[in-house]
Amino acid sequence: MPAALNNNIRIFTGNSTRELAHKICDHLSLPLGEAIVSTFSDGEIRVEIVDNVRGRDVFLIQSTCPPTNHNLMELLLMIDAVKRASARRITAVIPYFGYA
Structure with missing residues (x-):
């Protein structure tokens, strides 16, 4: 992949x-971005995007398999986090989409 695109x-x-995302990144020879996605003790989800995404195209890989609601909320919060961090374009890659 050309360095400019990378x-x-x-x-x-x-x-x-996670496993699928690592395989995709290996296939594309791209590093997996660093993000912290965890759960607080009260059950709320914490998302922190560590890498700089300003002006970049961001791909978020997340299925909504069981626990469906939790995984969907992770995806929505990741979208919000990269949007607030000024990503140029956001693409959600959802291999399995519950509620479809």
């Missing part, structure tokens, strides 16, 4: 598809 793409994953 610098403009960031790939992140939630907790439901």
Whole structure:
């Protein structure tokens, strides 16, 4: 992949598809972006995007398999986090979409 394209793409994953995200990144020869996706003791989800995404194309890989509501909420909070961090374009890659 050309270096210019490599610098403009960031790939992140939630907790439901880590293995798939690693395989995709290996295939594309891109690093998996660093994000902290965890759960507070009261059950609320915490998302922190560590990598700089300003002006970049961001791909979020997350299935909504069981626990469906939790995984969907992770995805929505990741979308919000990268949007607030000024990502140029956000693409959600959802291999399994519950409620469909």
